[in-house]
Amino acid sequence: MPLRHRYLPSVLALGAALAAQAAPAPRGMEQILATAPASAWRKLDPAHLLVMRLPQGRVVIELAPRFAPAHVANIEALARAHYWNGLAITRVQDDFVTQWGDPNADTAQRRALPAGLPRTLPAEYERAAAGLDFTRLPDGDVYAPEVGFVHGFPVGENPRTRHAWLLHCYGMVGVGRDNPPDTGNGAELYVVIGQAPRQLDRNIAVVGRVVQGMDLLSALPRGHGPLGFYRDAAHRTRILSMRMVNTLPATRRPRLQALRTDTPTFTALIAARRNRRNPWFVRPAGRIGVCNVPLPVRELPPPAP
């Protein structure tokens, strides 16, 4: 199940959670999702969905063309050119990021970028807030003046400058770069695997989020070189392939749906998570951090033959 359950740290709590489900009220996340109308879900667009195959299994990444259109277009072109096939996960820094790309990126042995693709792209760290359907979270935030959700992604907003940007929450994917802001191209990607490193917000192009298989990236052995790079090439995880879903045969496409964040169902979900009412909790928090709000994803069964 790709849902990010956040339950109680107790063996016996499972029984209590099941018992709570039998009670008529209050409703928890599972009941809210189980009874959500079909219109509360959206199909993930196969034109902006990446599938990374690792020896351990499948990771699916939803891209965010609304926020980093040039980077997303380049990533999609790299995937169509099979750029990442046979490259590797090169870095796992505990409580920070897992990163992948060309282990030889900084040497003459680097894999050439496909013909016609740019080596660098303009910085896409924030965009105009106008035109975005922003669902505001009223609970406050340490780093951004306003936070909320746009089309399933956690977003910060500055009402004064009228800018918006994607947030570095757990599972969010960004583009590695060198010191000049325009030196990323999407060939080197990272995903957040610990406490949200919000200091990176508006400093780098955030391009999407992992919607399935996150645990394959978070449970990798940490690297013990500087910055969490693997000292020994043998410790790297090989990327078998990384492809756009719309280039896969229909039978091999993940059939994923995400909860819409502009719906009453999502509002109810946030309320239920802000004040947990199951019997385990002594003191509901009354507040919720933007990176603590679950963004549920479900996989539909395969179509009938």
Next chain:
Amino acid sequence: MPLRHRYLPSVLALGAALAAQAAPAPRGMEQILATAPASAWRKLDPAHLLVMRLPQGRVVIELAPRFAPAHVANIEALARAHYWNGLAITRVQDDFVTQWGDPNADTAQRRALPAGLPRTLPAEYERAAAGLDFTRLPDGDVYAPEVGFVHGFPVGENPRTRHAWLLHCYGMVGVGRDNPPDTGNGAELYVVIGQAPRQLDRNIAVVGRVVQGMDLLSALPRGHGPLGFYRDAAHRTRILSMRMVNTLPATRRPRLQALRTDTPTFTALIAARRNRRNPWFVRPAGRIGVCNVPLPVRELPPPAP
């Protein structure tokens, strides 16, 4: 190095960081720590330090008797009785917790608690703020009226009720319990391995933090049963031993020091992390979340023979 470096997600960033170290100003975390006076560090008290040995290596946990004295005393008694030796890590739930204890805790095959130790303890979820040396963090927080640090631990405070409590940041350790608040005893412990689950604050006894070997607990394969418990007992990680450091021979004791959180060095460290000044950053954040503040730990070389 047990320090929690939080660097830039770029291969070339390492060179930039080293170059930045050569510049006279501004000072980053590494320079601040390298030039800190000896008085900015405190030796971790071997009377409240646990060493857990796993097949993968050593995990060291600093206990917090100021906040949960009855639970900490019980945990120390359990360690002295070798209660955990041969038990297991039973649960790893992605972006939440790793948990360990007796896999048979809920069955008749459970390991008996050592004679004289209580099966349950009173709830120790918060305490009077009076008497604590609280270093306030002025950056704000979503969940608590005030946040800061007490003796090296992240702490929330309510100035109205004059209560203080430990926060569920990455690496913090708590005590599993059933639904009644007084049902924990310390035999079942968990550690936070993802985004801070702050909704647990003041709902459970937090008893300490991992100060070394955190990556051994965070990189374990996730469990695929309900709540992240392993479905297959063979996937559990066996606990070789869990002992109090003051019961180990002197030559086998970890020689750890933690940065004092009531010092000018720590204040300078927070300032440097709030506004990163190395050449990679385009926009320093200007703020820092309490769970994003590093709590550095260093290991001294072994004494000369």
